[in-house]
Amino acid sequence: MIRLTSIKVRGVSAKGPFEGEITLGPGIQVLSAKNAYGKSLAAKAVVWCFGAEAIFGVPSGDAGFFPDAIREEIDFGDERGIQVLSSECSILLERSDGSSIRVTRPVIGKTGLLTIEEQSILDPTIRKTIYQNTKRSMQDDTGGFQSFLFDWMGWPRTTLATFKGTPSELYVENLLPTFYIDQKEGWTNIQALQIARYGQLQISEVAIEYALGALDQVKLRVAQQESAQRRAALKQIAEATAARVTALLAARGWTIEWSSFGSVKDVAARWALKGLREELKARQNVDLDKRTKELNEKIGKLRKALTSDPIDPANVSALAGASQRAIELKNQRHQLNSELNTLRLQYTQAQNLIGSLEQRIQSASDLARLKESGVGRLDEMECPTCHRDLDPETFALSVQTGAEVHAHVAALKRDRALMKNNLDALASSIRTRTSEVSSLDEKLRDSQRTLTTVTDAIGTVREQLANRAAELSAAERELDRVDEWKRELAQLQSEIDKWISDVKLLGDLDSGHTDIEKRRATLRDALAKYLIELGHSSVTESNVGTLRLDEQYTPFLGSRRMLALGSASDQSRLVAAFSLALAEASVQLGGFHPGIVLLDEPLQQNPDNPHRDLLFTALSNQLSRNTGFQTVIFTWLPDSDVARLRTAGIPVLEAEGSHFLRLLSPAANRSLEQKEGAASEEPVSGETPESGDSPELEAGHGESSAAEEPSQEEPEAPESA
């Protein structure tokens, strides 16, 4: 745990140097100053010096969230609009072992660089180093500010999962919303300023668990997220693979059941039972190995027949045989084409029927709308000849009710569902037949080639030789095709096998065990205490037992979210209570909370008396006890409350004057320069009148220093790392 002992903002204006500093003690304290004093400026300086400005929604190094007073123009007393030439913020952090660091960061200038002045208890020498807070400040172990800070704070680095699947870490900007509650947006929700600009998953939960010291839980959470991402990726691969298998087999007229339905574990178990070749053999009776063997045997025989077997010159069957084969194949193709044509016709008819059903559904729906509107409804009238009511039934016509029309629409939709299923089935049959035709065409081409060759041969011997050669050629081509299919199937199978082994590696992380429940209970108990102390209107001693935190650490009272309960004041009580509870629980559990809680305007600048009373009763009672962490509350209190708190032992730092930042007197400036050993190149010209006290928490600017020539002092150039 650390303590924030000083917040300083200073700079150089056209009128000379200016500065403001707040010195803080341990435990709880209140900084009381009126609006526009610069309290929030001081609070934001802490964020800036932690390098966490991203929580304000600005890019790294962008100081745009600071007021103009330290970026553009500053007012000192009656003098307004004085140009700011340079400015910087600085905080002093003390560790529990006594060592300290002063972190200084320019607001104007090289905002990506932070100067660390480190002093350890063992060595009083101040070691000054410059770190960068731009890219990879966590990964850069030598010059990165985040890396340094985590190391100095004793915070373990934690890898997190992201939406993109690339690894990321927990950064200071993710921890800050747990202990810094911004004046404007910070009170709208617990961790209102939490960001995940690197896409970290469940960052809010991780930040809380980190603060509670639940590193095992964070690791488990990350592992589960990564596992879920991996599962989703594997499921996508499975779907693509299943589609490829279906397409590959359908192209050859084969159909097997190879779906990717179910969880990845289910799919892996199913796919591991039988390979593609076995499934093909079982469902379609296609045994490629057997086929290969048969073809090889046939090829062997044909080769032998071609080269060494005797030929019977009297055998005239070669030509007839070739011719017969071609005829049979043509007949088969004709039949397949005929079936295909029938299927296509049925498909067209089914499409037409679906089209007419769609049109009838629309017409009936429109009729229902017409009936509901009542437009065109005809009043009863009498037939002029027979004086009876013009009853449609007399004309053999019927009038349907709206309910009947809706029922008709529902029936048509069922018909449409039937026909759509039929259409899909026909489409699948057409695909299969088409591939069968295609396969048959190849065989037909072979047989026609054979027939041509045999026909061209003259004499029975040559006919037979030509026939054998053609058969051999056809068999070899078919063997090539079978080999090609086997290769394709083997390729797919190998991808499937790899996929299955990837699934096996997933493991089962759903039932990991950590001590998170105990830690969550500690946080819950602390929250209950603070909610009652701070006077949340919905929480009483009798119902506080129903307070719980869900998996996302959202507080519930019974079944209702606490954020939905109570008044607007209760919302800020809830946020304050949670922030304090987290710090306290971390102390108890040895977590990684920094040990500081900064609450900027918990009274939200419009305090009503009861609201203020409650807060400060709480401060007087519970919070003033040594909680083991530092709490700084930025607000404004009337004199009576200041007195009351001081009586209760709570330090109240009162602002003197109207502004935090104050133009420095020349003497003070010189003293400052000496202290810092600044090497200014030009002496301050002229004298400046005495303008006030030391730059402690007093008026910032108000007692005017007469306008003198501005100091030409340049800001210190940062030393190289």
Place this chain on the structure above:
Amino acid sequence: MSYIDDYADGLSSLTAQVFEDEVCTRLEHVLIGFQRIPAKPQGDGGLDGFSHGGEHGYCCYGPIPNSFKKPKDLEADIIGKFSNDLLRLCELFRENEKLVCKPNLALPKILPNGVKLKQIVLIANWFESHNVIGPLHTAFKTFKSKSKCAFVDSDAQIRIIGPKEFAQHYHADEVAILQLATRLVISKIQVAAATVDIADPKEFDNKMAVLQEIRPDKLSVIEMFAEQLRTSWRSNLAFEQELDSTLPGLHQALEDGRRRILGKVLQRMMKSEEPWNELVDMAAEAQAILKSDFNQYGSLLEDLSLGEVARLIGECPIGWEKPN
């Protein structure tokens, strides 16, 4: 089966007020000047309607046949009811086995002034025994002799008819069948039956899933059944579209036939203790219903009939659920 038989069959299954409503509606259509007489609030005086200026009167009675153990009891019930009606029309009342005069206060406000009933038609939903004829005619003769005949002519005649005679005499045609079918369907909804539930059946695939739950031992049979049903249903849709485009008159006949088929299914499955077995004969019933219009389609009629039933199952007016 002709329209007459169809209509008679449907009429015989109606009872009580529903039966009376159907009879009166039919008479209103067929007889110009038929006047229905409401029973409330002042009473109907023993008549359910009159026509011919008040000279013809009509009394309806639709007992629940199954509520009598023997036909003899039903006969006695019908005789008793109609006798009471005739007594009232004759302004008589039974007191200690004697007939005494009792003015009928409703009839003067119902029948036109000075008009007397010359013919009274007694219409029952059951007329399968001639045993009711003699006693009623005899009773009426007696009543007339004792009556002052203020509203009933001394020569008035009665006629007792059942559903078939009614259908024949009052021109049951396809319009009548349609209307009766609708009334039948609506009346059945209100009857609590042991075996029939009116519910909201699910879509076709869900129905097959329920079927698989009911018979997990017959999954492949169910698949076969579902496919056959789908095939019949599809053929029916295609045929219907063809009719709609080329023979709209027949298309309308098919629609009407479908309604009658559903009415028939309701009737038979409701009455039977083996409702599913009734379904087996439904295709033949459907064929009979459709035959008059579609006979020229020859063997297609058989498929069409099956397709109609298949469609009723597929489009969910007919379904099933697991027993409790």
Place this chain on the structure above:
Amino acid sequence: MDASQNPLRLLAELLSGRAKPVINPERFAPSATYDLAYRMAITSLTFRIHAKANGENSTRIAADRLKLYQFLAQRPWLVPTIKSWAESRKDAQLSMLSSDRLRRGYLGDVNHDNVVSYMIARGILKWNGNFLEEGNNSQYIEIIYSEAIERKLFASELAALDSLRSIRITNEMLGEP
């Protein structure tokens, strides 16, 4: 059909004694084609789009033409058939092939005749020889047309009626075969 092929027998064997029949007559619905409001609407739309001016203050349409057009409006999938019929008129044999089914269809549409009778009884239309003209209550036609256009009702029927504008249907085609 033998027992094994009869799906109803299969169903009976599957369910006898094991399930309750569920009959929902409310699920049975007649085709909206026979609803009077629908037929009157389509007839009105057909009249509105295809009736021609007859003098200054009235429009009329041949009854046969109205019958054919409203028939086609309800069956847009037949519009290509009428188109090929119209185009094939030069070839008598082809014309016969195209026309036969269509003629049989629309001439047999007795329901339309009843609808026209009803609309005449209602005063929406009236006879003028073989033509139908607007009757005293013809504002019904305009109301339906406006409603259909504004609320985009019966879009496919209107599209079919619109496409018929470009197909030349002669009186000869409308005549009895």
